[in-house]
Amino acid sequence: MLRILDIYGNLLLTAMGQTLLLALCGLFFACIIGLIVGLMSVVKNKLCNFIAVVFVDLIRGVPMIVLAYFIYFGVPYLLNTIMGLGGVMLTALQAGTICLALNCGAYMAEIIRAGIESVDRGQMEAARSVGLPYWRAMQRVVLPQAIRTMIPSIINQFIITLKDTSILSVIGFPELVNTAKNVVANTFMSFQTWAIVAVMYLAVITLLSRFAKSMERRLKHGH
Amino acid sequence: MKKIIAAVLVMTMCLCACGALADHFVIATDTVFKPFEYTDMNGNFVGIDVDILAAIAEDQGFTYDLNSLGWDAAIAACQAGQADGMIAGASITDARKESGWIFSDGYYNATQCMTVLANSKIASFADLAGKPVAVKTGTQGAAYAESLKDANGFTITYFEDSPTMYQAVMGGQCVACFEDTPIMAATIKENGLPLKVVEGSENEGSPYGFAIFNADKQNLVDMFNAGLANIKANGKYDEILAKYLN
Numbered sequence: 001m002l003r004i005l006d007i008y009g010n011l012l013l014t015a016m017g018q019t020l021l022l023a024l025c026g027l028f029f030a031c032i033i034g035l036i037v038g039l040m041s042v043v044k045n046k047l048c049n050f051i052a053v054v055f056v057d058l059i060r061g062v063p064m065i066v067l068a069y070f071i072y073f074g075v076p077y078l079l080n081t082i083m084g085l086g087g088v089m090l091t092a093l094q095a096g097t098i099c100l101a102l103n104c105g106a107y108m109a110e111i112i113r114a115g116i117e118s119v120d121r122g123q124m125e126a127a128r129s130v131g132l133p134y135w136r137a138m139q140r141v142v143l144p145q146a147i148r149t150m151i152p153s154i155i156n157q158f159i160i161t162l163k164d165t166s167i168l169s170v171i172g173f174p175e176l177v178n179t180a181k182n183v184v185a186n187t188f189m190s191f192q193t194w195a196i197v198a199v200m201y202l203a204v205i206t207l208l209s210r211f212a213k214s215m216e217r218r219l220k221h222g223h
Numbered sequence: 224m225k226k227i228i229a230a231v232l233v234m235t236m237c238l239c240a241c242g243a244l245a246d247h248f249v250i251a252t253d254t255v256f257k258p259f260e261y262t263d264m265n266g267n268f269v270g271i272d273v274d275i276l277a278a279i280a281e282d283q284g285f286t287y288d289l290n291s292l293g294w295d296a297a298i299a300a301c302q303a304g305q306a307d308g309m310i311a312g313a314s315i316t317d318a319r320k321e322s323g324w325i326f327s328d329g330y331y332n333a334t335q336c337m338t339v340l341a342n343s344k345i346a347s348f349a350d351l352a353g354k355p356v357a358v359k360t361g362t363q364g365a366a367y368a369e370s371l372k373d374a375n376g377f378t379i380t381y382f383e384d385s386p387t388m389y390q391a392v393m394g395g396q397c398v399a400c401f402e403d404t405p406i407m408a409a410t411i412k413e414n415g416l417p418l419k420v421v422e423g424s425e426n427e428g429s430p431y432g433f434a435i436f437n438a439d440k441q442n443l444v445d446m447f448n449a450g451l452a453n454i455k456a457n458g459k460y461d462e463i464l465a466k467y468l469n
Contacts, residue, residue: 003321072396073390073391073394073396076394076395076396077394080395089395089396090396091396092380092396169383170382170383170387171382171387172357172380172381172382172387172391172396174380174381178360178381179381181295181360181361181381181383182360182361182365182381184295184298184361185294185295185298185360185361185362185365186316186318186319186361187318187319187321187322188298188302188318188319188322188324188434188436189302189322190295190298190299190302191299191302191303194299
């Protein structure tokens with residue numbers, strides 16, 4: 001165990017950094033996608049509702065490993081070879097970010113939809129009846145209440161997404177699992193390596209959970 | 224409750240008894256490492272490793288179960304004692320021996336080479352400067368690329384299996400890959416891939432060995448070595464190689 005830390009410690013730490021980088025990029029875009037699609041599924045517009053439902057069903061219905069292969073290999077192939085564009089290329093980080101953003105975005109959209117729908121209809125009606133326009137009512141009355149119920153689910157989704165980065169080891173992104181496989185292959189020390197990796201994930205996710213808890217508490221007690 | 228405990232005990236004892244047969248071994252291997260192990264068109268698990276193991280077992284009179292677990296899982300299974308040994312085109316390296324693994328004599332000497340797209344302008348390692356190169360985790364090809372990386376200034380991307388690695392070169396995500404020469408040549412020819420081996424890119428190569436982790440199974444390695452010498456002497460070994468490496 002110590003021998004691995006000694007020789008490969010830096011490499012594994014760099015890989016953890018890559019994991020965090022990928023997770024942050026993915027989560028950033030996932031939040032945007034989730035918010036847009038989530039709102040699209042609650043507004044009173046059949047077309048918006050339809051697009052949101054199709055998006056969520058499509059992404060949720062495909063395992064992320066398939067999505068990863070499809071985006072990394074399939075999209076450039078489609079654009080370059082079939083559509084004849086040529087020269088379109090995604091790096092593993094770009095493909096990984098798209099993959100995480102789509103996947104996590106679809107789940108976030110559902111969390112946001114559920115959060116908004118959990119706020120009593122009377123709240124919106126009351127806000128409208130005192131003369132607030134729809135979006136203003138959404139922004140000032142419904143969303144602040146909805147966010148409080150959403151927070152635990154969103155944090156949960158963040159943690160799941162952070163762990164899902166390990167799936168992107170298959171497209172060769174040098175995150176923690178991809179690097180650990182390399183260390184195992186070089187040293188043939190399977191358990192020691194995976195034990196180190198488990199502790200590293202655990203440490204980061206525990207920190208994230210603690211941070212999230214304090215955020216949650218602050219939001220619960222007003223602004 | 225007592226009955227359940229008794230049943231569990233009996234079942235555990237049965238399982239232990241099954242595992243304790245003297246001349247029966249569990250051998251782990253990779254899933255796809257053509258032509259060393261792969262599933263053929265008829266759904267049979269075949270390959271050089273598979274045939275060599277069968278020939279040696281017959282020669283030495285032991286029986287075995289061959290479990291196609293995959294590279295990472297095969298390593299873990301040997302360490303955990305779920306398997307007695309592994310044969311998966313594993314190169315004999317000092318780093319692996321230092322971790323406590325015991326290797327047989329080399330049963331195959333593989334050289335590694337660089338492969339690029341058939342119409343690629345890359346003709347030497349120096350042409351790789353600043354470009355991404357694909358390798359497969361844990362292979363000698365990966366080790367070869369790592370040894371050239373700093374001097375030639377390219378980056379390495381690690382994939383889990385050979386098909387994905389080839390795909391990365393054909394799709395343009397990487398400009399070259401490093402693989403065992405016979406495997407590369409056979410794969411390009413068999414599948415008509417738009418790839419070519421770069422001339423003069425071969426290294427000196429290193430031997431593949433059968434590996435065990437538990438020193439108590441030394442007799443398995445001894446039998447493997449004795450059997451290997453015998454099948455080399457009686458021509459069976461050359462027959463197997465000829466069958467897969469025409």
